[in-house]
Structures are given as C-alpha cells and as structure tokens.
Amino acid sequence: MSTTFFPNINPIQYEGTDTDNIFAFRYYDENRQIGDKTMKEHLRFAIAYWHSFCNENADPFGAGTRDFPWHKHSNPMDNAKSRLEAAFEFFTKINAPYYCFHDRDIAPEGSSVSESEKNLQEIVSLAKEHQQSTGVKLLWGTANLFSHPRYMNGASTNPDFAVLCHGGAQVKAALDATVELGGENYVFWGGREGYAALINTNMKRELDHLGQFLRMARDYGRKIGFKGNYLIEPKPAEPSKHQYDFDSATVVGFLHQQGLADDFKINVEQNHAILAGHTFAHDLQTASDAGMLGSVDANLGDNQNGWDTDYFPTDLYDCIHAMMVILQQGGIAPGGLNFDAKVRRTSSDLEDLFIAHIVGMDTFARGLLIAHDILENSNFLTMKQERYASYDSGKGSEFEQGSLGLEDLRDLAAEAGEPQRRSGKIELFEMLINNYIK
Template sequence: MSSFAPAAKRSRTDVDSGDEFFPGIGSIPYKPDAGPTETLVFKHYNADEVINGRTMREWLRFSVCYWHTFRGTGADPFGFPTLNRPWEDGSDSMANAKRRLRVAFEFFHKLGVPYWTFHDRDISPEGATLEETNRNLDEITDLALELQNETGVKLLWGTCNLFAHPRYMNGASTNPDAHVLAYAAAQVKKGLEVTKKLGGVNFVFWGGREGYHTLLNTDIGRELDHMANFFKMVIEYKNKIGFTGQLLIEPKPKEPSKHQYDYDAQTVMSFLFKYGLQNDFKLNIEPNHTTLAGHCHEHDIVVASANKLLGSVDSNTGSPDLGWDTDQFPMDVKNTTAIMKVVIDQGGLTPGGLNFDCKVRRESIDLTDMFVSHIGAMDAFARGLRNATRMIDEGHLSTLVKERYSSFDSGLGARIEAGTASLEECEDFIHSKGEPTLLSGRQEHCEAVVNYYV
C-alpha cells in the first residue's frame, strides 16, 4: 500500500481546515538526471524552459480533468469500485463536494498544471429541481473561484453532462422529446454562466448520447436539424452574456450510442459547414476516440488542423486491440511527437490546451499513482515537443513532403491547384507528355526519419 494509507483514518474535515491530503508530496520538481525508478519528478517537463520562442508551459497548456481524476472510482462494466479515496464519505452532499474540490486544487497546485476542466455535475450535486441544482452549482463555483485565486490555477474549459441522467437516455439536443431538449438547453445556459464566472476560455460539447441505437425509430434529418438549432441558441446566449470563450465539439464514433452524430473530425466539420456553424465552433480532439473511429492516433488532429478547426486536445490514448474507450494516459513518445508537430505547425493551441482526459487503471489504487500518471504523461509531451521542434527545424520530413508535391508548384500543376485549369488543357498535356513516370511514396524512408528523432 501507499505511504498515504493512514490518511484514511483522519477526520474528513481536515481538508477544510487546511491540512494536506497528499502529505509527503510537495511541488513536483524538475530533475533531468533522475533515475528510471524516480517517478515523482519531471525528467523532461521544465515549465519555464523556452523552446521555439515560448515556454513549455505556454506550448503545452496542461489541464487536469476533474471527472476521471476526482470522480473516478475504478468501476467498470465487470467490476465494482477499487479507488477508495480518503477524502470521500460516500455521500453526494455539498460538504463532500466542497472537500473534494479543495483536495483537487491541492493536487493541481502540487502538480504544477496551469489549468483544470470539469463537467457541471462533476463538481456539484444535482438537486430535486433545476433551481436547487443551480443554487448548488453557484455555491460550489464560488469556492472554485476562491481556490483559483489562491493557487493561480485557471479554468481551461467547462462543459455540461448531458448524458448520465436518465432524462438523457435518448439524447439531449437530439432527443425526440422537446421537453428534454429544453431541459438540456437550460442546463447549458447555466453551464455557460458559471464557465464565464470562473474565467474559462473554452466551452466543450461532447454528444455522449447524440446518436441512435436503431434506425427503426429515428429521424436522422430532424435530429440533426434540432442539434444545429440547439447550437444556434448557444451562440446567441454566449454573445448575449459576453462570454468570449471558444466553443468546441468533441468527436466520438460510438459508446454509449451505437452510432453518434459526431463520429469523427470530418463528420463534425461536415455538420458545421452544412449548418453555417464553422465560424463559431472548433474541435476538441480526443485521440482515443480517433482510434475508435478506425483512424491512427493523430489522424483527427491533423485533419482538424488542416481545416483550421483544431481548438484543443483531450490528451489520452487507448488500446486499439481492445476496441473500446480506455482513456489511458499518453505515454507513447512517438504519438506525442506527432501531436506536437501539428500544434507547432499551426502556431499553438491557445486558447485550447492539452487536457488529460485520462483515468488511472482500476488496479492503480495508491494516491501516488494519481501523480505518477500525470507526471509521466507531461514528460511524454515535453519529449514530444522537443522532438517535434527539432524535426521541424531540421526540415528533413517537410522537404520530403514538399518534393512529393513539387509538380504542383509550376506549370499545369500550379494551374490545377489554383483552380484555373480545364479538362481540355489536361488532355492536351497528356497528348504532349504521354504516360506519367511513377514516383515512390518512400513511406519506409519517412518512418525511418521519424524514428531518428523519437
């Protein structure tokens, strides 16, 4: 067991009186010469180190998610909870919620992350009525604002849980019952208000049940129209209250629905352009969701960025061999290098960031595991940042790509790219030049180049 086991015997009011709940752990230091088994130190993440004109802190914009880290229990569809935290009393009371929030900010501060994220129902108990629920949320966010001011930790984004409550069993903005849609709209109204109150710089929509289980009882056209009109109401109210944060949609192909309308980046972008929402929303990409859609880890990040719609990243990974959403911490440096190359190429993620939408394994039951998991992921991204910077500066991979498309830099290729060529002109070109000479894609060479940096 962890050295923190005795904490379970302490009074649960100790947190409120200012005592530590992670005793023996101070601010996590940067120690580049640490040995392989020293896992409570940063070996690569040096927040104030300047790379490519910005500090690591500014490039990476790390955030801890509240739902997995402080509401996760280790339960899964086949097993009961395993993560028994010493600050929890088993209730859904306001006192427990406030205690948990204080513990969270101790964690954020000691870890040294600049941001946090939450769902409305993560931090505040739901009441018997919307009015009671909103009063609870007001009270909790008053404390959150106080703790933000004390620690300097800021809110990266807020979001609303529109999928867990039974009322949302058939969706929220796509629900066939207008009464349920109206409830979701009222919940988002409050969510926008408290996110603005806490200085959040983004607001995220994940359509956890915006989809279908069978087409036999589903009118897809009407449901998509309703979702678009829901988002238009959001834009109107966002502007009305002066919330200047970025609106984000997070794609996912399945789970819990059989099929979700936000299947992947390309599906979401098609939706945004169809309904004229592309200037008001960007995408929050989760790589674990991308692999569930059958793509490689960085695919949706590359696609969203290519369309100037990459807003933020839920930085996690999964086990593609399992085929479900495992929300693991990103420890693969090749993956983090690929992500950071995209981030650098587009000039950064601001106001978005790298949010650790991850959960420790249900077998990782020690309190130290909470720190080690985040530290390891932060180090992996720091290494990815350094690798990507060097890769871009030396330019070998970009030169390979440029050479591959060089035929579009002049002549007929340039006119095709500019949209000024005609079919007749292409035919004349072939009559003159004949059969094209095949060129190698050199995939293995590119992979070997990347391996040099990783």
C-alpha cells in the same frame, strides 16, 4: 486551502533525465524555451476533474477500487466541497496551469432545476476563490448531458422537447459557471447525441435540432460575455450506437452546414480517433487543415479493446506526431492538452494519480522537444513539399488556380505519355522520425 488529502506528496519538480525520483519530471521543464514559447505555453496542460476526482475505478463488471478520502460525507454538497479541496491540492502539486470539469463533477444535481443551479453556483464561488489563491485557471467547462436517465435518448437530439429543455437549462448554467470562472473554452460532447437504432430515428430532424441547440448556446454565451472558442469533441459511438459527431471530418462538415464554423472548433481525443478507425494524428490534421483544431483531450486508446479505455498517454510516437501538427498550426491556445485519462483499475493507490500524470506530461514534453527538433533542423518539411513540386509551377500551378479544364488534362496526358513512377519514401520519413528520438 488545507493540504490534507495527499500529505506524503511534495510539489512535483523538474529534475531531468538523470533522476531516479518517481515524483519528478524528467522532460517537462515548464520554463524551458522551445522556439517562441516556453514548454508551459506550448502544452497548456489541464487536469480532468471527472476521471481524477470522481471516478473510483468502477467498471461494468465491478465496484470501484480507489478509496477517495474526499468522499466521506453523507451530504453530497459536503463531498463536493472536499473534492474541490483535493482537486486544487492536486493541481498545485502537479504544477498544472489548468483544469476542466462537467457541471455534475463539481456539484451534485438537485431535486429541481433551481436546486441544481443553486448547488453549482455555491461550488463555483468556492472554485473561484481557489483559482484566485492558486493561479490555476479553467481551460474549459461543459455540461454532462449523458449520465441522467432522462438523456437515454439524447439531450438536444431527444425526440421529446421536454428533455431538450432540461438540456438547455444545464448548458445555460454551465455557461454561466464557465464565464464566472474565466473559462477560456466551452465544450460539447455528444455522448448520446446519436441513435441506438436507425429504424426509429428521424436523423435529419435530430441533426437540425442539434444545430439549433448549438446556435442558441452560442448566442447565449456571447450575450453573457463568453469570448472563447466553443468546442465539439468527436466520437463515433459508445454509449450511442452511432454518434453524430463521428470524427473530425464529420464535425467540420456539420459546422459548415449549420452555420457554426466561425464560432466552433474541434476538441480532438486520441482514444476517440482510434475508435473511429483513424489515428490521433489523422483527426488532428483533419481539424487543423480546416482551421478548426481548438484543443486536445490527451489520452491513449487500446487497439485490442473496442471501447473508451482512456489510458494516460505514454505512446511517444503519438505525441511526436500530435505536436508536429500543433506546432505547424502555430500552437493550440486558447485550447490545451487536457488529460481526459484515468488510472488503470488495478492502480488503487492515491500516489498512482500523480505517477500517471507525471508520465503523461513527460511524454508530451518529450514529444514537443522531438517534434520541434524535426521541424527546425531536419529536411522533413522539404521532403514533404518536394512530393508536390509538380504543382508549384507550370501546368500544375494552373490546375491549382482553376485555369485548366478536363480537356486540357487529357491533352497534357496524351502529350507527356506515361508518367515516371515516383516513390512515396514512407520508410525514409519513418527513419527520419526515429533518428530524432534521443
């Protein structure tokens, strides 16, 4: 692999908090042991191919501000090959163990289904060579079922069966590519699986079509040897007015209703949780409580903007709370933390891509350190458990076991009288978190 796209950037190393080198990690020491895993094993960082190597910082109001040296060819396949070279140079220099892609990120769409498949297969063969030479792995693959005009009314939920068939062809090819590259997960993001107007939508039929489509994809993937998790990434809206994968709770219910709960988990994104009116921790906890937290898209939404800003994660509190959820469920593998994030439109230098990832990786690494310290060395878990102590024995325990009736609750309330007021101690919990930020 040639090293020509980032000639002035050396491989990023851990140098600790005393360094003044902006091209160094201050907290992310991949070999540092935290509990039973190294930082690398806990965090399982991945780079998003689309934002980092395809998105030139264009927005609805202006052209791109990043000049990509790998987009200099007139032939789209030549650009795809150069982009692949640049991506793997970046992966290795930033020291990321994984990457993620949409099918159309790594290979251009052709003039027919067969040509599109041929393009993808050619680039996948090259990507496999790069993976073998660098050791970088594929965290997950997916199909872009939202950009092409044919998907303006959705893919698997489209009222036109012919469009659904095209979506199926793309997912088949993307699953083939994911298996060929040893991908550990496969993601579905329903950007247009929803509606623009309810008045012309048969919502029940579309949801049933979505369930059937996912079952077909599940069965095909298992048939060709895919053993990983299928993931659904919730988002409430944008580009659709309402998307069927609104939030973690909605997806949990849908998966159980459609008989998909044994094979599918949830890929939670911070920015999407914010757009749903939740916090990052809320959607993570909801998925984890259901046994369905499978992976994370690590970014940051802007509470002043009602759209998908996808900033790099710099909110330490967010990362602490996220890592507390992940640590308590025993880790995120075979998922990981994928930087589905883009540099700001005004960050136009190639080096900004490195700086943004360094900041994001360090923020999550610091969040991991603090979260582990809290869970291991504070009374946080005891404080939380004590709030529910009345259910651990006696009548409270009988209630949880289902051995009381409503009449029993009435008699117990009448006998005990007005209960003592018990403080939730929210500020004390917040103080505890702050006291462990060092």
